[in-house]
Amino acid sequence: MDKNQAVIQELTSILERKGVSSEEIEGMVAIVHPVDFAFILEDLSAEEKIRVFRLLDLETAAAVLAELDEDSTREVVNGLGREEVRKVIGAMSSDDAAATVRMLAEDMGRDAALDLLQRRQKDQVKELLRYGEETAGALMTTNCVSVRLDATAAEGLKTLQGAVQANTVVYVYVVDAAGVLRGVLSIRSLLRAAAETGISEIMKAEPITVPPEMDQEEVARIVKRYSLEAVPVTDPQGKLLGVVTAEAIMDILEQEAGEDLLKMAGAGGVNVFADPVVKRVLLRIPWLIPPLLGGLFVGKLQHTFAELRALEFVSLVLFIPVMMGTAGNVAVQSSTLIVRGLATGEIKIGRIASILYGELRVGALIGLVCGALIGASGLLFVRDAHIGLVVGASMFTAITAAAVNGTAFPLLLHRLKQDPAISAGPFITALNDITATLIYMGVSFGLLRVMR
Amino acid sequence: MDKNQAVIQELTSILERKGVSSEEIEGMVAIVHPVDFAFILEDLSAEEKIRVFRLLDLETAAAVLAELDEDSTREVVNGLGREEVRKVIGAMSSDDAAATVRMLAEDMGRDAALDLLQRRQKDQVKELLRYGEETAGALMTTNCVSVRLDATAAEGLKTLQGAVQANTVVYVYVVDAAGVLRGVLSIRSLLRAAAETGISEIMKAEPITVPPEMDQEEVARIVKRYSLEAVPVTDPQGKLLGVVTAEAIMDILEQEAGEDLLKMAGAGGVNVFADPVVKRVLLRIPWLIPPLLGGLFVGKLQHTFAELRALEFVSLVLFIPVMMGTAGNVAVQSSTLIVRGLATGEIKIGRIASILYGELRVGALIGLVCGALIGASGLLFVRDAHIGLVVGASMFTAITAAAVNGTAFPLLLHRLKQDPAISAGPFITALNDITATLIYMGVSFGLLRVMR
Structure with a gap:
């Protein structure tokens, strides 16, 4: 290059x-x-x-x-x-x-x-x-080569040679008198067949097809799943309408994965390089409002605790940011893995329970490590063994809960037929901040009261 | 389906x-x-x-x-x-x-x-x-059809018909006596040419090629950019080694975009469905440690302020979560847009200044809206006009800074030849928490001192 x-x-x-x-x-x-x-x-x-x-x-x-x-x-x-x-x-x-x-x-x-x-x-x-935008119909090209079911290989070759449009062709499609798609064959099988061989003898019958209304993401998944170089688009009667090529799919695959990325960051639909500033602001603000309200709620919680027990709070405030931040990062890790697994189809129905259990164990182990680290630094900063212990214990609980939240929330959205990517980002953080603060404050103050 | x-x-x-x-x-x-x-x-x-x-x-x-x-x-x-x-x-x-x-x-x-x-x-x-994993050489198939430069169209067709392997073929490659790639032609142009036509007359000379060591992501970008159905792989002498097909590229494109998503969440390389729990924990913890240290630092900052001015701090603590959360979300939005733009190639060199300026304006506007919202809720919760004003003002500043941080950090990583996706997620949050807390505490206490 x-x-x-x-x-x-x-x-x-x-x-x-x-x-x-x-x-x-x-x-x-x-x-x-x-x-x-x-x-x-x-x-x-x-x-x-x-x-x-x-x-x-x-x-x-x-x-x-x-x-x-x-x-x-x-x-x-x-x-x-x-x-x-x-x-x-x-x-x-x-x-x-x-x-x-x-x-x-x-x-x-x-x-x-x-x-x-x-x-x-x-x-x-x-x-x-x-056809609606982002459907198979909008994506297809009508420049495909089709031959009649009763043609011979020689006739098929002639049709291919006479095809006007310059697009590269990978497959030849076989249709009956009514235009209904009956089979598909590669150009090489056409070339290798004896001239008088009937097309129907060398074609592959019942090819995989998609309807024109199918969402492009689904089309891309099928083309990729079966390693096709092109997939024919047919109407409800089975008539051949056009073809979606692997070339067209390449753009879609990257685009859809990118859309997930942007949605998770609460920036779906934003085109930073073309949209005017005000439009970019209007597209981004809606995703900020729910976590903003969540943040205010969390603040109110902390404020209440601060007023109740001002002295202890001054010690505990030290660990609020690290607790919220770490729990938040764990939740984002978990939810991203789930969003990705759902997108690639790696998450199969019936495996959900084992996924949740696995993430629970991962969360507990991460919680153990981070809880110990933070408990130790609690000892270091505050020089109070009680504080170190309660902070470590509540951190462990909060991180374990974060992993479960981060796993369950996108799975729930998926089950409710909502796009898990849309809400998994900013929302999971807000949900998690609330859970983590409640756990942290509850466990810390609770344990401190028992110990002192 | x-x-x-x-x-x-x-x-x-x-x-x-x-x-x-x-x-x-x-x-x-x-x-x-x-x-x-x-x-x-x-x-x-x-x-x-x-x-x-x-x-x-x-x-x-x-x-x-x-x-x-x-x-x-x-x-x-x-x-x-x-x-x-x-x-x-x-x-x-x-x-x-x-x-x-x-x-x-x-x-x-x-x-x-x-x-x-x-x-x-x-x-x-x-x-x-x-060839190393994730390179053109590892991705290519050697089952491609090549003909000699001095062949005729009829001889080319014969070679094609005799090709043993069953893979679908899109292009025929033309090589000279030394095996050096000299041109490419589509099967259709071969079919349409008169039998005695020389291959060199109908081929396209100087085709786009890639070296076997090229990273698969770069190969994918080239195939996609030029809408190719296959790209030939050649050694330094120009000898044809094999072909990477669009079909192979489809997997890569989705995989790479997905990798960005996981990296941004600090979960790169984690396979939640196959790896054992301990491996998953070990892969995820390194991404949690730097933000964890950042969080401890932020906590220390807040703790210092809390000790210095305990009374005022109890009022201001209410807005710490919403401030950190909202600034964090804005920074993640900005950095994701940049990571995505760099990945798709939409961000061109020479446009960086205008991108930064654009995001600065977006951040300022979002800061204005959120600052006003939070200032108003400050009035509502604390019933103190001064608090509302200073909280709103510091929120505006923190959010604007977050947008600039979120834009500049991945651009900087890109300039330093680091993968912006790797560090843009958890790191940007940690960096931003520190900036936001410093701004919030500094502006709030500073303004309060002036006003009272």
Whole structure:
């Protein structure tokens, strides 16, 4: 990638120079991938983007536009004339065109965005836009190769050779007269069969399929689970509608895992690089309010104890932050492991009891270690064996409870058909702060009273 | 998937019955994918696994063994005779065999694991094992189709038809006499070319390649970035070694994003479903110690303030949990957004200043809202306008600082070539607790002194 980086840097400096010529652009197009070209363009001003775009040949312009981010796409579409845009989008495959229209529709409305298409393309794209965002239907490409059930291998090969769209093809799909998907075969089995062999003899019957409404996360899980390179999308009658490729799935897999990460941090849906500040604030504040109320409640608890037993409290206050912090971290560890296990499917139904028991033991052991450490430092700081003992004991209890909380809460959310990632982060912390404070104060004061 | 679930459940009950016959197994093999078969097997006892395994035909046994989890693989290998194992592994492709050997080597040692291979396979697998785990070399399959630069399209097709291994093939690679990769072409362009066309005329020259030592995460990023279906692996001389497919990449992408999630929670490397309790504890405790020390330090700070000004402290203690909690959550939000942006490549060099400035403004706005809320509740709880004012003001400052901390810390780690995910979670919380407490105590006591 170093060579590539160097090329990109050189090209950036060429593009940033005013008055770059169309020959120079042609030279660049020959050696740079459209993805890199789009990446470089994104950093230029709107006028520069338009200027460069007009120097590109149609095919390259379409490939680059398909790769641009949302803001840049908008700038280019607004800057070029409507007829120019129509030509460029016309050179895209139907799924790329649909993605661009979907992006533009957010701003200019669906109808205005569809008006940027040539008539022929409009119907195809409308068809694709019928399916909700993040579904198999929105993700599929209709550029797949299908042959009839009664064809021979030679006819199948001919169909394959004649397929117009340039997408890479991995499988050939076999349909009956009604368009119902009946089987699938790899190009290599087609190549290796004798010319007169019937397609139905070499195909694999009953392929795995998905409905167009299926959530993309579920589609990704199926493609990954069965190591498919593409999965066909069929309607309720079994008619072949299109294909979701492994390539499309790659984006989804990373995106969904990333969404879990952001949700757990209470920052789901935030795009730090594109959204305006106020929108980012409005998206983040709701996740702060419930833990904020929890925090106030915890404060009220501590305040009550402080008023009740001011003298002892001054000793015990030393260990409140470490107790809350450590218990909180243990709870977050546990809940993250559960969220992850649920996402990857590693947590199987029927194993929940053993998972809870396992985490209980882990929590107790961590509690033992941390309780001993903190009890010892209690001796060190306060020079009072009683304080050291009660602080250690309550820490052990609080950490064990934290591990159980952190495990049970996301499992409960999952059972209630809620997304465990959404609430496992900030909420688990708030829940845990309350439990930990109650345990700490209760156990400490209780034990101190018994001992003194 | 519902139909599939029902089938799986039925089969599970058949398998769990003692004395299942080889005809019943054959019937199952015909309708169940090896992945599902492995999934069902994993829940059976070791003896049951062996019994069922012996009823499978060789091809199915190999496919199922390749899908089994670590524990089950070990049970099956230990339960079957050495010759039986050698036959089953012999029916695997070289990359599956290498993965199995890599898994078994952890337990029985490399040499004993290699001894489970037939001579022919041993050399191939040894070759694959040369490369470190999680590199392109460990991930690649050597079963790719290559043709010579001076071949014709007809000869290329023939090579393709004769390729022995059953893996799906997407591209044909073009090499010169020295085995150096010179170009790539899709099967479809091969099919569409006239028989006598030279391969070099229809190939795409200078394909994107990766070295065998490249980290799998980087490989995944390249495959995804350029929407490839496979990327060739070449040695320093440009010789073609193998191919990493999009299918292999899918696992990596999800795995790496999941690893980030676990690392941020201070639970990286923990396998809650397979590791014994003590190992899980030992993996988790190191991430708890630094924040634990931080927490003790914060406690010492609060303790000092409590001793100095016991009366005022009793009022202010009420707001310590909410202040630390909210500032902590804001810092985690910010750092997660940054970790994610770095992982997806959305954060570009040169934009760091604007990202910091943006998060500063977001933090200030959130601080304003939360400061006002908490100031108001200060009035409500303590009925003291001064307390409300100082608490609100210090909260605003602490939250703004938290957003800056949360942004700057992972960026700094990234700049120092450290993994930002590793330390952004528990560490950012500890760092932030210290900053927030200092700010809260400093601002509150300072302002109170001025006002009273």
